[in-house]
Amino acid sequence: MQTQTIPSPEECQKAVRAWIESFPVQPLAYLHSFGCQLNAADAEQIAGVLTSLGYGRTEDPAKASLILYNTCAVRENAEDRVFGTLGSIKHLKEQNPALIICVTGCMTAQPQVAETLRRSYRHVDIVLGSAAASRLPSMLYAHMHGQRHAQDITVYEDIPEGLPTQRTSSFKAAVPVMYGCNNFCTYCIVPYVRGRERSRQPEQIIEEVRSLIEGGCKEIMLLGQNVNSYGRDLGGGMDFPALLRQIDRIPGEYWIRFMSSHPKDATPALMDALLTGEHLARTLHLPVQSGSNDVLSRMNRRYTVEKYLSQVQYIRERDPQFSLTTDLIVGFPDESEADFEATLRLVEEVRYDNMYAFIYSKRTGTKAAAMPDSTSAAEKSERMQRLLSLQRRISTENNARFLGKTVRVLCDGESRKRPGNLTGRTSENLVTEFPGDPSRIGHFAQVQITQTSGGMLSGHLL
Numbered sequence: 001m002q003t004q005t006i007p008s009p010e011e012c013q014k015a016v017r018a019w020i021e022s023f024p025v026q027p028l029a030y031l032h033s034f035g036c037q038l039n040a041a042d043a044e045q046i047a048g049v050l051t052s053l054g055y056g057r058t059e060d061p062a063k064a065s066l067i068l069y070n071t072c073a074v075r076e077n078a079e080d081r082v083f084g085t086l087g088s089i090k091h092l093k094e095q096n097p098a099l100i101i102c103v104t105g106c107m108t109a110q111p112q113v114a115e116t117l118r119r120s121y122r123h124v125d126i127v128l129g130s131a132a133a134s135r136l137p138s139m140l141y142a143h144m145h146g147q148r149h150a151q152d153i154t155v156y157e158d159i160p161e162g163l164p165t166q167r168t169s170s171f172k173a174a175v176p177v178m179y180g181c182n183n184f185c186t187y188c189i190v191p192y193v194r195g196r197e198r199s200r201q202p203e204q205i206i207e208e209v210r211s212l213i214e215g216g217c218k219e220i221m222l223l224g225q226n227v228n229s230y231g232r233d234l235g236g237g238m239d240f241p242a243l244l245r246q247i248d249r250i251p252g253e254y255w256i257r258f259m260s261s262h263p264k265d266a267t268p269a270l271m272d273a274l275l276t277g278e279h280l281a282r283t284l285h286l287p288v289q290s291g292s293n294d295v296l297s298r299m300n301r302r303y304t305v306e307k308y309l310s311q312v313q314y315i316r317e318r319d320p321q322f323s324l325t326t327d328l329i330v331g332f333p334d335e336s337e338a339d340f341e342a343t344l345r346l347v348e349e350v351r352y353d354n355m356y357a358f359i360y361s362k363r364t365g366t367k368a369a370a371m372p373d374s375t376s377a378a379e380k381s382e383r384m385q386r387l388l389s390l391q392r393r394i395s396t397e398n399n400a401r402f403l404g405k406t407v408r409v410l411c412d413g414e415s416r417k418r419p420g421n422l423t424g425r426t427s428e429n430l431v432t433e434f435p436g437d438p439s440r441i442g443h444f445a446q447v448q449i450t451q452t453s454g455g456m457l458s459g460h461l462l
């Protein structure tokens, strides 16, 4: 491999921009991001950096001068899809040797993946780990100067501020408040690929949120692997409820949502902020993962079912209809029938508006991957069906509380199934459909609910 000294990021940026400007026609970049909302937020920064370097965008890899995949490591089958996709674009590199193929994200932050790419995917030019946007110009510089298969998978623990961001929506935005995770849930790879928790300075977050609101943004999602530990590394008494309250004071017409919120760190102060905030969406996503204390302990979640239910009780005593949603893992190694029935009982008791349930999928590099598991795949999928059918019934019953009521929704698109209808979401994040003109998209509206089902609310605009 050819090596050379890489100048400062600013010099790299200048040199790469000058190189791109020298092309007879503007080169186009194809960018595809897999995985969670944090990855999508990273991709908006990557897109911003590529644009600032002079790249245009294309949705067709065959027309691109640079193809970038921003990958996710949460599920192993997602990784297989990335390897498959990389194999399927090899011919593009053969047709156009000047094409730059770049892979970034959590998947490539794993040394064994980077090694597989180096050995078996020689048509990949650049490999970068998570939070790649700030390092991209330096890697393009190295590539431009002849470095073959440039790799940098260091898990950097800095917080690059002020990166250009190309947002995908004019009225919804994601704002990371912190990066990394300290929790080491035994099924999760994130702490290994995104590093330890580090919080952005509150002033930077508040300024970014303020400028989004002033620019017409109507919904802002604050992101972190566990927003409830926001501020611990900053000192000075700043925590997530305090941050929420400060953001809530920004004048304007908008909603604030956030994720993810670890139950072990969810405090009454967080719930009080949600119950009283003017702009805070009235819903809390509190991922319980299992209703069995044994399973929770093997997951290293560090809360019990009893503690979780006391949090639910706190918020529901103050607002009996407060919307709660959750994540659940079905079939964690050696989950017994009794463990699973405990999960069903918890779901029945909490009565979530919605849930994201997954069958446990083994993740190499985590502790759970080495745990014995005697539950068959068929049993796991049968449990999953029972859980989903219970949740369908509860969602149907819960949604009926909106029948005949007027709800405020943020219109976010046109219905794919019913032409002429718009879709929107309520403060509780429930999907709502109603006839309306596309000019309403991106604005709040009042909708009278005339029909409800387990999946959504329907009605008409007032």
Ligand code: SF4
Pocket: 181, 182, 183, 184, 185, 188, 189, 190, 191, 225, 226, 260, 262
């Ligand atoms: S809190 Fe647990 S599940 Fe969430 S990112 Fe951290 S380790 Fe993974």
